[in-house]
Amino acid sequence: MEGSNEEEGKKSEVSVIETWLRKHRSLYVGATRHPFIRSIRDGTVDLSSFKRWLEQDYIFVRAFVPFVAGVLLKAWKESFESTDIDVILSGVASLNDEIAWFKKEASKWGVSLINIVPQKANQEYCRFLERLMSSDVEYTVAITAFWAIESVYQDSFAHCLEDDSKTPEELKETCQRWGNDGFRQYCRALQSIAERQLEKAPDDVREKAEAAFLDVLEHEVEFWNMSHGDT
Numbered sequence: 001m002e003g004s005n006e007e008e009g010k011k012s013e014v015s016v017i018e019t020w021l022r023k024h025r026s027l028y029v030g031a032t033r034h035p036f037i038r039s040i041r042d043g044t045v046d047l048s049s050f051k052r053w054l055e056q057d058y059i060f061v062r063a064f065v066p067f068v069a070g071v072l073l074k075a076w077k078e079s080f081e082s083t084d085i086d087v088i089l090s091g092v093a094s095l096n097d098e099i100a101w102f103k104k105e106a107s108k109w110g111v112s113l114i115n116i117v118p119q120k121a122n123q124e125y126c127r128f129l130e131r132l133m134s135s136d137v138e139y140t141v142a143i144t145a146f147w148a149i150e151s152v153y154q155d156s157f158a159h160c161l162e163d164d165s166k167t168p169e170e171l172k173e174t175c176q177r178w179g180n181d182g183f184r185q186y187c188r189a190l191q192s193i194a195e196r197q198l199e200k201a202p203d204d205v206r207e208k209a210e211a212a213f214l215d216v217l218e219h220e221v222e223f224w225n226m227s228h229g230d231t
């Protein structure tokens with residue numbers, strides 16, 4: 001059956017997202033096991049890199065708020081599942097906490113969040129988010145990108161909290177922020193929404209969503225690269 005995941009009413013066994021994760025494994029691993037993340041995990045992280053990441057991520061998160069609001073708007077217009085709104089709204093609420101946390105964390109490290117100059121990789125990532133907010137981008141594409149953005153952080157920081165990790169004590173709270181179980185559940189909820197949308201999407205929309213997923217992974221790698229300070 002052309003362009004369909006269903007045969008005789010049975011769903012294919014491997015989900016769309018699982019297929020992508022297998023197909024693009026090395027890029028996914030590149031985004032979630034970046035040298036910066038590995039250096040946190042093995043305790044060799046350079047603190048000036050960490051501070052640079054903190055500053056740049058604050059800028060990113062501020063730009064992420066209108067993006068998530070845009071996903072919310074698309075859900076309201078395009079989805080018939082009211083629970084999607086609840087999940088996305090919980091994401092907005094956690095961004096509110098996140099912004100407060102950045103301010104607190106920055107003062108702990110003596111980092112000023114005023115007048116930060118966004119680096120090129122950050123500007124490009126924010127521009128990508130802005131393009132996804134356009135009303136001609138489908139909800140399916142936007143929710144897929146949203147899931148991918150959150151999941152890269154979840155997967156990366158959870159890796160730094162595994163039993164054999166040597167993450168420095170003063171960085172554990174950062175890792176907990178995205179590596180905790182509640183955040184994992186939230187990413188799973190986003191994944192099931194994205195998967196449901198993808199299963200019923202026409203081929204061209206599914207292809208656009210896959211391209212957006214790959215774009216997210218590439219932007220995430222570039223984002224981690226900024227922490228080296230050699231951008």
Ligand SMILES: Cc1ncc(CO)c(N)n1
Nearest residue numbers: 057060061149150153223
């Ligand atoms: C660059 C980046 N990607 C993902 C997240 C997760 O919210 C974040 N805070 N920053």
